Amino acid sequence: MRDVRERINDAGAEIVIVGSGSPEQAGWFVEDFDIPMPVYSDPSLSVYKAVGAKQSWWSTLNPRVMLNSVRAMRGGFRQTKRRGVPNQQGGVFVIRPDGSVPYAYLSGEAGDHPDPADIAAAVEAASSG
Numbered sequence: 001m002r003d004v005r006e007r008i009n010d011a012g013a014e015i016v017i018v019g020s021g022s023p024e025q026a027g028w029f030v031e032d033f034d035i036p037m038p039v040y041s042d043p044s045l046s047v048y049k050a051v052g053a054k055q056s057w058w059s060t061l062n063p064r065v066m067l068n069s070v071r072a073m074r075g076g077f078r079q080t081k082r083r084g085v086p087n088q089q090g091g092v093f094v095i096r097p098d099g100s101v102p103y104a105y106l107s108g109e110a111g112d113h114p115d116p117a118d119i120a121a122a123v124e125a126a127s128s129g
Contacts, residue, residue, distance in 0.1 A: 001015055001037075001116050001119070002036075003116055004116040004117060004119065004120035005036070005037070007120040007123070007124065008119070008120055008123045011120075011123045011124045011126075011127040011128075012127050013094070013123045013126075013127060014037065014038065015037045016037060016038045016039075016040065017035065017037060017038070017039045017040070018039075018040045018041075018042050018047050018048075018090075019039060019040070019041055019042065019083075019084055020042060020043065020045060020048065020084035020085040020088045021043060021083040021084030021085075022041060022043050022084075023041040025041070025083040025084060026039045026040065026041040028083065029083065043084070045085065045088060048088055048090070051091055051093065051104075051106065052106060053088065053089050053090055053091050053106055053107070054088075054089040054106065054107065054108070054109075055085065055087055055088045055089065056087060057087050062109055064108075064109050064111075064112070089106070089107040089108070089109065089110065089112070090106075090107050091104065091105050091106040091107055092104075092105045092113070092114055092119055093105070094119070094122045094123050094126050096126055102122060102125065102126045103119065103122035103123075103126070105119075
């Protein structure tokens with residue numbers, strides 16, 4: 001997301017991260033990875049439940065996760081400490097000020113992420129429409 005953050009900000013939007021860990025764990029995440037955007041903590045998982053995000057061990061341990069791990073490592077990403085709810089999957093949402101959601105992506109398994117360029121394009125389209 002760092003690669004498209006400027007495009008998203010230029011469109012008048014902001015990237016916000018919601019994690020499943022405690023506020024203290026969110027602070028460690030920000031510090032460990034030098035996160036320049038707002039990070040919120042949702043240990044109750046209420047946001048995840050509201051959007052219908054998957055929470056299962058199959059979505060964390062299925063064979064596709066290994067392929068996602070290899071892709072991430074090739075891209076220079078390494079998992080460090082596990083914090084929060086380990087079998088909770090996430091998603092990406094573009095939410096307009098009026099509450100409409102012109103873009104929604106729910107991860108099918110660990111490491112399943114949309115292309116950041118697709119997210120930036122959705123933000124740009126939402127800001128012009």
